[in-house]
Amino acid sequence: MVKVEYLKDQKVREWYWKTIRNMLGKKRKPSPKNKLEKIWAERLSDCKIMYDIIFEELSVLVLKYEWIKEYVDKCKKNDYVAGNNIISQYINANMLSKEIRLELIERMGVRVCPYCNQQYIYAIRFYGDDGRYLGDLDHVLPKKAYPLFALSLWNLIPACKSCNQLFKRDQQKEILSPIEAGFGEDCILKIKYRSINAIKGASQEFEVKWEISDGNNQSKRKQKIANNIDVFKLNELYEGHKSEIQLILWKKAIYSNKVYQNSIKRMLNVISGGKLEMENFLFGIDLSKQKFGEQPHAKMIYDIVKYN
Numbered sequence: 001m002v003k004v005e006y007l008k009d010q011k012v013r014e015w016y017w018k019t020i021r022n023m024l025g026k027k028r029k030p031s032p033k034n035k036l037e038k039i040w041a042e043r044l045s046d047c048k049i050m051y052d053i054i055f056e057e058l059s060v061l062v063l064k065y066e067w068i069k070e071y072v073d074k075c076k077k078n079d080y081v082a083g084n085n086i087i088s089q090y091i092n093a094n095m096l097s098k099e100i101r102l103e104l105i106e107r108m109g110v111r112v113c114p115y116c117n118q119q120y121i122y123a124i125r126f127y128g129d130d131g132r133y134l135g136d137l138d139h140v141l142p143k144k145a146y147p148l149f150a151l152s153l154w155n156l157i158p159a160c161k162s163c164n165q166l167f168k169r170d171q172q173k174e175i176l177s178p179i180e181a182g183f184g185e186d187c188i189l190k191i192k193y194r195s196i197n198a199i200k201g202a203s204q205e206f207e208v209k210w211e212i213s214d215g216n217n218q219s220k221r222k223q224k225i226a227n228n229i230d231v232f233k234l235n236e237l238y239e240g241h242k243s244e245i246q247l248i249l250w251k252k253a254i255y256s257n258k259v260y261q262n263s264i265k266r267m268l269n270v271i272s273g274g275k276l277e278m279e280n281f282l283f284g285i286d287l288s289k290q291k292f293g294e295q296p297h298a299k300m301i302y303d304i305v306k307y308n
């Protein structure tokens with residue numbers, strides 16, 4: 001639900017490509033035994049093709065290579081067992097050692113799980129240890145069904161354990177990838193009030209729901225967002241944060257009072273243009289959209305402040 005930017009980061013790309021080439025160079029190549037194996041051996045030994053598979057997004061890949069389109073179509077129907085068996089001998093998620101994963105997650109710089117925007121992701125290194133990390137690398141297109149993309153940077157998303165291991169797992173519903181976009185104004189967290197006390201933040205008589213707007217007609221994107229909400233159980237997860245939501249509603253109700261606003265202004269010694277500083281002070285986070293990925297619940301707080 002929050003966009004990530006590391007695919008475009010030149011330093012991350014350079015480091016990852018060097019690592020991949022080094023890793024694949026050390027691997028003993030299987031010798032092709034039949035026509036199908038020969039085709040894949042030729043494709044995957046081509047450095048330019050491998051580079052594209054690692055870095056080009058799927059929408060570009062299917063336009064560039066007709067056979068990738070065919071491959072994706074076959075995998076969608078679970079109809080490419082023989083081909084995938086061969087591909088797995090060249091490309092395999094297990095080739096990423098724990099050390100490489102740790103360094104990749106550090107370099108990606110994603111602080112909070114982009115799927116739920118709730119859990120922190122961070123790598124910890126202990127002296128004398130090869131490091132630990134809190135967070136998995138999720139494959140947007142599952143590695144079992146699409147081994148060709150098991151090492152593709154555009155397909156690897158740092159995610160919390162709940163999102164990766166409990167909710168998403170190997171399922172193939174088409175979701176909105178955080179590489180592609182986050183939830184924008186077209187999907188916001190709505191609070192449905194059942195009492196006036198809830199509006200003042202005094203009671204929990206309200207419902208919490210992610211709502212997809214009808215504003216634009218990109219039905220494919222809408223369906224993907226709906227799948228994210230369903231796959232990652234976002235309605236159920238955020239329903240569990242009513243206490244935090246209640247606190248924001250309460251602060252928002254108080255903030256609407258001019259006398260209070262002026263006293264905060266005086267306290268923070270800001271001029272009338274300092275709305276952002278005041279909001280930061282009051283709601284505890286930076287409400288600029290570019291910071292959503294750095295702060296847990298940032299999108300939730302933003303939507304409550306701006307739209308509820």
Ligand SMILES: [Zn+2]
Pocket residue numbers: 113114115116117118119159160161162163164
């Ligand atoms: Zn998560």
